Amino acid sequence: MPMSNLTRSRVRSAWIFLVPMLVILALVAGWPLFRTIWYGFTDANLSDPEARQFVGFENYLRRGDDGEWYGLLAEFGDKGNWWLSVWNTVKFAVVSVFLETVLGLVIALVLNASFKMRGLVRTAVLIPWAIPTIVSAKMWQWILNGQYGMMNDLLMTLGILSQPLSWTADPDLAMASVIAVDVWKTTPFMTLLILAALQMLPSNCYEAARVDGIHPVKVFFKVTLPLIRPALMVAVIFRFLDALRVFDLIYILTSNSKDTMTMSVYVRQQMVDFAEMGYGSAASTMLFIIIALITIAYLKIGRVSFEGGR
Amino acid sequence: MKRGKKDYAKLVGFYTLVVAIILYAVFPFYYAILSSFKSGSALFEVNYFPFSLDFGNYGSVFTGQNFGQSIWNSVLVSFGVVALSLLLGLTGAFALARVRFRGRGLLLMTILGVSMFPAVAVLSGMFELIRFTGMQDSLWSLVFSYMIFTLPFTVWVLTTFMRDLPLELEEAAIMDGATPWQTITQVFMPLMWPALVTTGLLAFIQAWNEFLFALTFILVDEQRTVPVAIALMGGNTPRELPWGNIMAASVVVTLPVVALVLIFQRRIVAGLTDGAVKG
Structure with a gap:
């Protein structure tokens, strides 16, 4: 039959088209991931990865001669920063994504109303997103500079502060500063996705609500929020995955400081600064597993309460 | 009233x-x-x-350091990334969107999974591969490794776009005896400019902004890209950063991106919502 011949030749050419893309994807994602996991079981050093020995799970957990536990899984307190960096990452991701969602909702609701300067405001809101992360980190490092920074000057002029603060060096402030910069940079992404969802909502439920004289705040929580919830959940997971692998911003603003060290910063420090390729790879693998678990948990929990149909 | x-x-x-x-x-x-x-x-x-x-800072940022070279490196890498991911994305999307074959759904899910990859999780494996192929300190290492961010997204968005194009177009092309490659370049490409512009721009921005791989795989100053060059700008003493130069360099590399984003804002918003909401 000619038709099935045609189909067969189409499928063949489809595979010819697919192969280059799949080969590149396997080379940039699959193979390096496999090698990273494998290196996690060795004691390789960055300067000479060929000279390595298989050490099993020792990078993860081993008993020292002194009877103490060592390895990534034992890096609590003064034994190392691994679990601290996991905790910092989760704290950073949860707080900044929460703040971005709230701010993004507010700005999207404003942009969804019709008023004269709407186009201008939408353009302005996009600017932080367009600025490269490194540039925005440097910009904020300058603004938050403890000696000459604008932030101290502004807050002291307004009478909010009585003396300058060192925003990124002070252990109590560093995390908050980093989160504030991340929120500034990524709120536009949230705003855009929420705005797109808002603009797809049917207008008739709003008219019905207005005719019934229901308070706008109640309409927001009873009508708008449930309707945009699916889009909101997707936007949140995208941002959350992004926030869990944060590196640039923290590396620039606070370098390798313990107070803000995230998993990515920890991995790079082990691998590059300490040249511990094997140990760093084990940490990479842990990072991958932790992010995968959090993603699966989020998707499961999200769906469960979604099907629960509140 | x-x-x-x-x-x-x-x-x-x-x-x-x-x-x-x-x-x-x-x-x-x-x-x-x-x-x-x-x-x-x-x-x-x-x-x-x-x-x-x-304008002193703008003068000194270009004379004192390799900053002009860094901009050129970033331009080369970004255009290389856009060209390669559009080429591979377009052909891959054609196969995934227009041809029925076994395992298609699984492939699409895998590609989506890769797009959620944390790049740092492949750092040492990628480093080994780049050292093995002799690409270290070459801009090719970046064009190659950035495919992990740009390719899955490009394939995904182009596939969703191509799936919605009418079947009759392709049937007519087959009747006229067009090969699949001709179908892509002469029938689909002219219709897909909006999607190509969007995905190309987003790939460009990602390549222009990337920091971790560029910091790790390139260790010679002449081959640095812009984000790393800005991050490494130092003063005479470590505590005294040349803030004027850093701000001038930041403005220089940001203005083109801001201009692009503002010109194409509608297309970019459409692309982001396609990638995120439909995904």
């Missing part, structure tokens, strides 16, 4: 919020531009309006 006092209060409140949003979004970049035009001791006095217009 007459407006009551309450309505005016609402209006004032609304516009206060609008102004606050604009200030919040724009002011930090405005302040960076302001600082880039100040040099010497003026830099360390905070003011909020343009008092000086000193």
